Amino acid sequence: MNKLLIKNATLVNEGRIYASDVLIEGERIARIAPHIEAPDAQVIDAAGRHLIPGMIDDQVHFREPGLTHKGTIASESRAAVAGGTTSFMEMPNVNPQTTTLAALEAKYQIAARSSAANYSFYLGATNDNLEEIKRLDPKQSCGVKVFMGSSTGNMLVDNQETLAAIFRESPVLIVTHCEDTPSIKVLEDQARAQWGEDVPMREHGRIRSDEACYKSSSMAVALAKQHGAKLHVLHLTSAKELSLFTASHDVSELKDKNITAEVCVHHLFFNERDYDTLGSQIKCNPAVKSEADQQALLEAVRSDVLDIIATDHAPHTWQEKQNSYFGAPSGVPLVQHSLQALLELYHQGIFTLETIVKKTSHAVAERFQVEDRGYLREGYYADVVLLDLNKPYVVSNDNLLYLCGWSPFNGYRFQSTVEMTLVNGQIAWQNGQLSDQIRGKRLTFNR
Structure with a gap:
């Protein structure tokens, strides 16, 4: 089971903004606490950046x-x-x-x-x-x-x-x-x-x-x-x-x-x-x-x-x-x-x-009624996004991933950058690089 420890993040979740560590074990969030130690985990230092649940x-x-x-x-x-x-x-x-x-x-x-x-x-x-x-x-x-x-x-x-x-x-x-x-x-x-x-x-x-x-x-x-x-x-x-x-x-x-x-x-x-x-x-x-x-x-x-x-x-x-x-x-x-x-x-x-x-x-x-997603919560799937709100990002044809190859934002200078995206606990996007090995899961519903 892979383990990721996100340290020193600023979480935005359930109406609050607060400093915390987040431990991810396998596909899910195992622990959210101010100071977590996990010697066997891969550590990601998120100091100065914000961690949010992935957009649905x-x-x-x-x-x-x-x-x-x-x-x-x-x-x-x-x-x-x-x-x-x-x-x-x-x-x-x-x-x-x-x-x-x-x-x-x-x-x-x-x-x-x-x-x-x-x-x-x-x-x-x-x-x-x-x-x-x-x-x-x-x-x-x-x-x-x-x-x-x-x-x-x-x-x-x-x-x-x-x-x-x-x-x-x-x-x-x-x-x-x-x-x-x-x-x-x-x-x-x-x-x-x-x-x-x-x-x-x-x-x-x-x-x-x-x-x-x-x-x-x-x-x-x-x-x-x-x-x-x-x-x-x-x-x-x-x-x-x-x-x-x-x-x-x-x-x-x-x-x-x-x-x-x-x-x-x-x-x-x-x-x-x-x-x-x-x-x-x-x-x-x-x-x-x-x-x-x-x-x-x-x-x-x-x-x-x-x-x-x-x-x-x-x-x-x-x-x-x-x-x-x-x-x-x-x-x-x-x-x-x-x-x-x-x-x-x-x-x-x-x-x-x-x-x-x-x-x-x-x-x-x-x-x-999506099951176990949409929040930073212990036991929920680790669908999380790390943001640098102070790192500009300029849209260009060179960094577009759409098959159609264009965007109405072409040339726009955003003030923020999506630095990392985790899908079910796996790093799918990091520092402008995409992992082609990651596959999402079928959403399930509490109905």
């Missing part, structure tokens, strides 16, 4: 199977580990779509062979797979994904009877993408009439409007209340939608709360002014919107109206992104720099370190 990203698109020219579970999980994400929950809009239990298990088999981080996968809903959803074992999957707007293939669930049945019958947490497609179509047609195919990218937030988001998310909330369903609304982008949700200051409440909401890193970091410099690089659905919306989202994180911060990591090739407005696909690669981007907000005095850890680790573990 509840929303990523790693593109495998079928879209592997954009990304793979292997490539994107390695980028995630380099960025301090130790566990992920991946979306079903791949090819073939993850809309059957057989397709779900096939993805687990791919991840078991190739994922550097811990993993779970959503079962996707369609207008005609209710029986598959009803058969889902709650311990088998992180949840059921319902696209109530913007999707590929036949995954847009727009049949009202089917939606009601899913909210009534789902044995697991329902997560939703909420945008009203007919409303967006009207605005797209108006934009095309004005600009043709060359609609300015800055119009994206107005086309995929706050009204379209609110119409769909309010429907999801109403369905959840009507049927007593457990609902988690993904990637909130507008001030208008925040009125649908209530604050939970104690993360332990989240496992029993019926309706929760999430925000993504890019909607906190960017606003519509950034389209002028980044263009399609920040084109995503739902859209990056106004500065007022951005400020409302930041405040909603601080006030605990928004429960979780995730990425919605969704890579496309650089060539695909060079198309004009209607041709450029929506989606942004983010997992390698999501934690560093949040730490920029810490350096700016917007978030505390405790808030970042709460929203990216503790709250995700509680909401999804």
Whole structure:
């Protein structure tokens, strides 16, 4: 059994910042105490650096199977580990779509062979797979994904009877993408009439409007209340939608709360002014919107109206992104720099370190009932990240691990560096070097 002793660290965990040593034996944290001696352990001196639980990203698109020219579970999980994400929950809009239990298990088999981080996968809903959803074992999957707007293939669930049945019958947490497609179509047609195919990218937030988001998310909330369903609304982008949700200051409440909401890193970091410099690089659905919306989202994180911060990591090739407005696909690669981007907000005095850890680790573990992860606790898996908050890091094509090979942060100088990432007690990332020998584990759930 390998033993690691992390000495002199500053821990950020469960609302506290304090000095401590951490002893790791095998896959798990064995002891947390001010002064630990373990003569047979490998010692890591963490003086001057902060130790946090690894980020659990509840929303990523790693593109495998079928879209592997954009990304793979292997490539994107390695980028995630380099960025301090130790566990992920991946979306079903791949090819073939993850809309059957057989397709779900096939993805687990791919991840078991190739994922550097811990993993779970959503079962996707369609207008005609209710029986598959009803058969889902709650311990088998992180949840059921319902696209109530913007999707590929036949995954847009727009049949009202089917939606009601899913909210009534789902044995697991329902997560939703909420945008009203007919409303967006009207605005797209108006934009095309004005600009043709060359609609300015800055119009994206107005086309995929706050009204379209609110119409769909309010429907999801109403369905959840009507049927007593457990609902988690993904990637909130507008001030208008925040009125649908209530604050939970104690993360332990989240496992029993019926309706929760999430925000993504890019909607906190960017606003519509950034389209002028980044263009399609920040084109995503739902859209990056106004500065007022951005400020409302930041405040909603601080006030605990928004429960979780995730990425919605969704890579496309650089060539695909060079198309004009209607041709450029929506989606942004983010997992390698999501934690560093949040730490920029810490350096700016917007978030505390405790808030970042709460929203990216503790709250995700509680909401999804992830077993033995998301905290620095004795007996928990040693998914931990060592941060140097005072070591700058410049993003460049040379240090990107995404298969797509680009990032909206290219050239950005972050003030913090992810120095080390441990996955299940194994060093997966250290000082800019990745271990290709590390494999994550399938997430398990206390359900």
